[in-house]
Amino acid sequence: MTSSLTADLAVAAQQLALSTVKIREGRNGIGTGVIWNRNGLVITNAHVVSGRRVTVETFDGSIYAGHVKIKDSSRDLAAIVIEPSGLSPAPTRAALLRPGELVFALGNPFGLTGALATGVIHQVAPVAGLGTAIWIQADIRLAPGNSGGPLADAQGRVVGINSMIAGGLGLAVPLVDVERFAR
Amino acid sequence: MASTLETFSNELAAATESAGQCVVAVNGRPKTPSSGIHWRAGIVVTTNHTLQQEDDITVTTPNGDTLAATVAGRDPGTDIAVLKVRGLQIPVSEPVEAASVKIGHIVLAIGRGITASLGAISSKSGPWRTWRGGSIDAFIRPDVSIYTGFSGGALIDAEGKVIGMNTSGLSRGGGLTLPASTVTRVCDELSKRGRIARGYLGIGMQPVRLSSSSTGLIVLSVEQDGPAHKAGLLVGDILIALGTTPLQDTGELQSALSADLIDKPVVLNILRGGQKTEVTVTVGERP
Numbered sequence: 033m034t035s036s037l038t039a040d041l042a043v044a045a046q047q048l049a050l051s052t053v054k055i056r057e058g059r060n061g062i063g064t065g066v067i068w069n070r071n072g073l074v075i076t077n078a079h080v081v082s083g084r085r086v087t088v089e090t091f092d093g094s095i096y097a098g099h100v101k102i103k104d105s106s107r108d109l110a111a112i113v114i115e116p117s118g119l120s121p122a123p124t125r126a127a128l129l130r131p132g133e134l135v136f137a138l139g140n141p142f143g144l145t146g147a148l149a150t151g152v153i154h155q156v157a158p159v160a161g162l163g164t165a166i167w168i169q170a171d172i173r174l175a176p177g178n179s180g181g182p183l184a185d186a187q188g189r190v191v192g193i194n195s196m197i198a199g200g201l202g203l204a205v206p207l208v209d210v211e212r213f214a215r
Numbered sequence: 216m217a218s219t220l221e222t223f224s225n226e227l228a229a230a231t232e233s234a235g236q237c238v239v240a241v242n243g244r245p246k247t248p249s250s251g252i253h254w255r256a257g258i259v260v261t262t263n264h265t266l267q268q269e270d271d272i273t274v275t276t277p278n279g280d281t282l283a284a285t286v287a288g289r290d291p292g293t294d295i296a297v298l299k300v301r302g303l304q305i306p307v308s309e310p311v312e313a314a315s316v317k318i319g320h321i322v323l324a325i326g327r328g329i330t331a332s333l334g335a336i337s338s339k340s341g342p343w344r345t346w347r348g349g350s351i352d353a354f355i356r357p358d359v360s361i362y363t364g365f366s367g368g369a370l371i372d373a374e375g376k377v378i379g380m381n382t383s384g385l386s387r388g389g390g391l392t393l394p395a396s397t398v399t400r401v402c403d404e405l406s407k408r409g410r411i412a413r414g415y416l417g418i419g420m421q422p423v424r425l426s427s428s429s430t431g432l433i434v435l436s437v438e439q440d441g442p443a444h445k446a447g448l449l450v451g452d453i454l455i456a457l458g459t460t461p462l463q464d465t466g467e468l469q470s471a472l473s474a475d476l477i478d479k480p481v482v483l484n485i486l487r488g489g490q491k492t493e494v495t496v497t498v499g500e501r502p
Binding site: 040041043044099133151153154155157167169186199 | 219221223224225227228229230231232235275323328330331332333360362
C-alpha cells in the first residue's frame with residue numbers, strides 16, 4: 033500500500049505540474065500561477081503582480097508574455113492572459129472539502145521550481161481578523177513563492193489558490209470564489 | 216476506481232469526522248477557546264493550563280450547541296482538568312491503549328470545531344514525571360502541529376481511535392500527548408475526589424553524592440509543623456531510602472509518596488552526622 037501511496041502522489045503531482053506556472057515580474061520575486069483554461073487564462077494572487085506585464089513560464093520551460101487583465105485585491109486574485117497554444121488547464125473540484133483529507137501544493141518557494149508540499153485540510157471557514165470571507169485553511173508548510181499556486185486534493189484536482197500563511201496555516205482562496213472571479 | 220491515495224485521504228477525513236464529534240470547544244479563558252474531549256458521559260477533559268477561570272465556563276459542541284460546564288477538578292501535575300456538562304448529547308470518545316502506538320504511526324491532532332493537523336508519532340517511551348510532579352504512563356510526542364486552541368484536543372490514529380489528549384503546556388519543545396490511560400485515571404480521580412492526592416513530607420532537598428556508586432537526598436529545608444518536622448527530621452539529614460525504596464533523586468521520592476500512603480507511617484532510612492538511623496514519618500497530603 034505504501035508504494036501505491038507514493039506512486040499515486042507522484043502521479044498527481046506530475047499531472048498538476050502541467051498546469052502550474054512560474055510568474056515573474058521585472059526584478060520582483062517569483063510567484064506561482066495556475067493555467068485555468070485553454071484560452072490562455074492564468075490565475076494567480078493579486079499580490080504577486082503589481083503592474084500589467086509579466087512573464088509566465090510553463091512546466092516545459094516555455095516562456096510567455098503575460099498581460100494582467102484584472103485584479104481583485106480584496107480576494108487576492110489576478111487574471112493573466114497569455115497566448116494560448118497547447119496549454120493544459122488544471123482539473124478542478126468544487127465538492128465540499130472535509131477536515132483531515134489530504135491536500136498538496138505546488139509552487140516556487142525560495143527559488144525552487146515546482147516544489148511539492150503535503151498536508152491536510154484543517155477547516156474551511158472565515159479566519160479571525162480577515163473579515164467574513166471563507167478560506168481553505170490547510171495544515172501544510174507553505175512559503176512566499178507558493179503564492180498564487182494550486183492547492184489540490186488527492187486526485188490532483190485544484191480546490192483553491194494558495195494566498196497566504198496565517199497562524200502557521202496555509203490559506204487558500206476556495207475554488208468557488210476563483211471560478212466566480214475567472215468568469 | 217479510487218487510487219490508494221484517494222482512499223487513504225477519505226479514510227483520514229472519515230477518522231477526523233468521527234473523532235471530531237467527541238471534541239468540544241472549551242470557553243474557559245478570555246480570548247481563544249481551547250479544546251476538550253467528551254471522555255465519559257457528561258464528563259469533558261481538557262488541559263488545565265488553558266482553563267483560566269473557575270466560573271462561567273461553557274463548552275460548544277461540533278454542531279454549535281453551547282452548554283454550561285462546571286469544574287469537577289484540576290490537576291496541574293498532569294495538566295488535566297475535568298468538566299461536568301449536563302445535557303451533552305455527543306458521542307463519547309473511543310480510546311486506544313498506548314501500547315499499540317508505535318513511532319512512525321500516522322496520527323491526526325483534532326481540535327475544536329472539527330479542525331485537523333496531520334503527522335506521525337515522533338517519539339514514544341515509558342512512564343515519566345512532568346516538571347510539575349504529575350505521573351504520566353507513557354511519553355508520546357507526535358510530530359504534528361498543535362495550533363492555537365488545539366490543547367485539550369485529541370490525538371487520533373488513522374482509524375479515529377483516541378490515543379490521548381494533546382497539550383502544549385508540559386514541554387517547551389512542542390506538543391505532547393497524554394496517553395488515554397493517564398487521562399482516564401486522572402479523570403476518574405478528579406471526578407470522584409476533585410483533586411489528585413499526593414503524599415507529602417514538607418521538606419526541600421537535593422541529591423548529594425555519598426560515594427562513587429551511591430547518592431542520597433540531603434534535606435535543605437523543613438516546613439514548620441509539616442510531617443517531616445513533626446517526625447523530627449533535621450536540615451542536613453540525608454535520606455537514603457523510604458522503606459525499602461532507595462532514594463537517589465527527588466523524582467524517586469515523589470514516585471514513592473503515592474496517595475495510598477497518606478496518613479500512614481513510613482520509615483525513612485537516613486544518615487545523620489555520618490550515622491545511619493531511622494525516622495518514622497506520617498505522610499501528609501500535598502496542599
